Amino acid sequence: MSDKIYVGVDVGGTAIKVGICNADGDLLHTFEGPTETSKGTDTILQNIAKYAQQIVEESSYEWEQVDGVGVGIAGFLDIPNGIIKFAPNLKIENVNLKAYLEQVLGKRVLVNNDANVAALGEAWAGAGKGIPNCVCYTLGTGVGGGIIIHGKIYEGYAGMAGELGHIAIVPDLEAIQCGCGKMGCLETVSSATGIIRMAKDAVERGDRTSLSLVPNIMAKDVLDAAKAGDEVASRIVNRAAFYLGKSMATLSVVLNPECYIIGGGVAKAGEFLFAQIREVFEKYTQDQAKENVKILPATLGNNAGVVGAAGLLLRS
Amino acid sequence: MSDKIYVGVDVGGTAIKVGICNADGDLLHTFEGPTETSKGTDTILQNIAKYAQQIVEESSYEWEQVDGVGVGIAGFLDIPNGIIKFAPNLKIENVNLKAYLEQVLGKRVLVNNDANVAALGEAWAGAGKGIPNCVCYTLGTGVGGGIIIHGKIYEGYAGMAGELGHIAIVPDLEAIQCGCGKMGCLETVSSATGIIRMAKDAVERGDRTSLSLVPNIMAKDVLDAAKAGDEVASRIVNRAAFYLGKSMATLSVVLNPECYIIGGGVAKAGEFLFAQIREVFEKYTQDQAKENVKILPATLGNNAGVVGAAGLLLRS
Numbered sequence: 001m002s003d004k005i006y007v008g009v010d011v012g013g014t015a016i017k018v019g020i021c022n023a024d025g026d027l028l029h030t031f032e033g034p035t036e037t038s039k040g041t042d043t044i045l046q047n048i049a050k051y052a053q054q055i056v057e058e059s060s061y062e063w064e065q066v067d068g069v070g071v072g073i074a075g076f077l078d079i080p081n082g083i084i085k086f087a088p089n090l091k092i093e094n095v096n097l098k099a100y101l102e103q104v105l106g107k108r109v110l111v112n113n114d115a116n117v118a119a120l121g122e123a124w125a126g127a128g129k130g131i132p133n134c135v136c137y138t139l140g141t142g143v144g145g146g147i148i149i150h151g152k153i154y155e156g157y158a159g160m161a162g163e164l165g166h167i168a169i170v171p172d173l174e175a176i177q178c179g180c181g182k183m184g185c186l187e188t189v190s191s192a193t194g195i196i197r198m199a200k201d202a203v204e205r206g207d208r209t210s211l212s213l214v215p216n217i218m219a220k221d222v223l224d225a226a227k228a229g230d231e232v233a234s235r236i237v238n239r240a241a242f243y244l245g246k247s248m249a250t251l252s253v254v255l256n257p258e259c260y261i262i263g264g265g266v267a268k269a270g271e272f273l274f275a276q277i278r279e280v281f282e283k284y285t286q287d288q289a290k291e292n293v294k295i296l297p298a299t300l301g302n303n304a305g306v307v308g309a310a311g312l313l314l315r316s
Numbered sequence: 317m318s319d320k321i322y323v324g325v326d327v328g329g330t331a332i333k334v335g336i337c338n339a340d341g342d343l344l345h346t347f348e349g350p351t352e353t354s355k356g357t358d359t360i361l362q363n364i365a366k367y368a369q370q371i372v373e374e375s376s377y378e379w380e381q382v383d384g385v386g387v388g389i390a391g392f393l394d395i396p397n398g399i400i401k402f403a404p405n406l407k408i409e410n411v412n413l414k415a416y417l418e419q420v421l422g423k424r425v426l427v428n429n430d431a432n433v434a435a436l437g438e439a440w441a442g443a444g445k446g447i448p449n450c451v452c453y454t455l456g457t458g459v460g461g462g463i464i465i466h467g468k469i470y471e472g473y474a475g476m477a478g479e480l481g482h483i484a485i486v487p488d489l490e491a492i493q494c495g496c497g498k499m500g501c502l503e504t505v506s507s508a509t510g511i512i513r514m515a516k517d518a519v520e521r522g523d524r525t526s527l528s529l530v531p532n533i534m535a536k537d538v539l540d541a542a543k544a545g546d547e548v549a550s551r552i553v554n555r556a557a558f559y560l561g562k563s564m565a566t567l568s569v570v571l572n573p574e575c576y577i578i579g580g581g582v583a584k585a586g587e588f589l590f591a592q593i594r595e596v597f598e599k600y601t602q603d604q605a606k607e608n609v610k611i612l613p614a615t616l617g618n619n620a621g622v623v624g625a626a627g628l629l630l631r632s
Binding site: 076133147149154155156157158159160161162163164166167168171172173180182246249250251252253254255256257258284286288289291292293 | 562
């Protein structure tokens with residue numbers, strides 16, 4: 001029991017997930033507690049520290065074995081300094097999370113954004129295990145992304161690398177405005193939100209679709225209807241897959257990764273969706289840039305965040 | 317005179333340029349000899365080796381000071397093994413250039429493609445000196461590119477990273493086919509060839525432009541006419557700048573580099589062109605991804621290749 005362990009923390013608006021990994025990225029133990037966002041910044045910070053200690057106490061490991069603590073969090077961060085500049089869903093502003101946790105826990109702490117951390121988790125110990133250069137997409141409320149180069153997160157100059165949801169990929173004539181203010185972002189069509197929007201638009205304008213019978217349309221309803229052969233739903237899913245595949249064709253002449261990993265709720269549609277993405281990628285990507293390139297579903301599910309957060313300590 | 321020196325070789329279809337650099341990327345000495353492409357592969361290889369030796373002999377440096385030899389070459393390469401898989405302009409196929417030169421010269425040899433090497437030259441000792449993360453464009457016959465991450469060339473899985481000329485950026489409705497076979501590549505509009513094509517099209521269809529008086533239109537003619545206020549030429553240049561700027565907006569949410577460097581013949585149009593590129597970049601790029609990001613003209617000109625080739629020895 002003297003091997004080093006790595007604690008990963010995935011801070012969400014509702015719950016804080018904590019995990020213990022070994023040096024191979026195996027998730028040895030997990031724990032989840034409420035974030036208590038409504039109680040304010042101090043409580044959230046205390047909870048993060050408390051849960052990190054608690055998970056080790058509860059486990060068969062010793063605090064001395066903890067090499068460090070990695071934290072993944074949604075928001076605008078100063079990554080090198082571990083500062084949360086603004087985390088809208090937690091209502092935290094200008095807090096040095098790294099300094100706070102290092103003081104309380106007495107361990108090395110690294111902080112990175114949730115999409116990067118999930119990408120690292122998949123690349124390190126999930127679908128991309130053993131592959132040094134991966135690009136990861138998370139198709140959820142938005143489209144998150146992460147670039148893994150030589151096994152490490154690539155953050156870019158201001159931490160904006162891998163913001164794949166904001167690639168302007170939809171042509172002007174059919175583009176709508178993204179939450180970010182720009183037009184035609186990938187996120188407007190390939191996220192769960194984008195799929196739901198397209199479905200609601202179709203129902204509202206009276207398209208003949210089984211979705212008109214669904215009271216509160218979720219992305220899964222659209223994907224299920226498409227699988228069942230509903231033409232309107234099929235076109236929506238195909239559009240989501242089309243622009244995702246096109247963005248990957250672009251990334252293949254920019255980064256030429258060995259592997260794309262796609263996770264998040266929308267990716268649960270599985271091979272039905274992946275086959276469409278691969279077809280577009282195949283069609284639009286340069287021959288040498290696509291040879292032996294893999295497009296894989298994420299395998300860690302909701303654990304990608306804690307695993308990747310723990311991985312920050314070995315892959316930074 | 318006991319400091320190490322680094323020999324860079326830039327192999328072109330007509331001439332082979334050789335340079336000696338110090339560890340700071342200062343170009344101390346240059347030499348140029350004919351490639352003699354028509355005499356076949358053996359002669360080309362012998363010339364590369366001969367010129368590399370000759371430049372050191374001619375200089376005030378000793379062969380013992382040579383740390384290694386870097387070579388930049390246009391073509392499809394197996395970069396790690398230094399194999400020329402196919403170099404169309406040299407008519408070389410399946411030759412292990414690295415093994416050949418290492419045997420003849422008795423020094424460490426590194427081989428990379430011409431666009432990557434030019435990018436490294438600019439990033440190491442040119443416009444990007446001191447900046448670790450840069451993206452370089454070369455606007456010539458095609459649009460070349462190179463990605464510099466943590467001071468080194470990023471090649472990707474199959475050496476296709478940084479093939480920026482083949483980003484599909486022109487919308488389908490106005491796209492034409494690129495030499496690569498795909499539609500709407502950046503190269504079709506932002507290269508010298510693209511600019512010339514657009515100008516010839518305009519003249520042929522009878523657009524009123526001063527270019528109709530130019531017998532054999534070159535890219536410089538179009539840029540000069542645009543500077544002089546010719547409306548048709550202005551639109552062509554604006555289109556070239558527009559898609560270049562748009563591709564940079566995309567790269568800023570993928571790689572978020574600190575700096576873009578633009579070189580090649582077209583870039584010689586200077587601030588007239590750069591102002592248009594910056595305007596598009598400014599408009600289409602996310603706020604955090606553009607803050608303090610620089611768009612700079614290349615400074616090494618035709619020496620970027622030899623400097624970057626020498627840099628391979630320190631930055632690989």
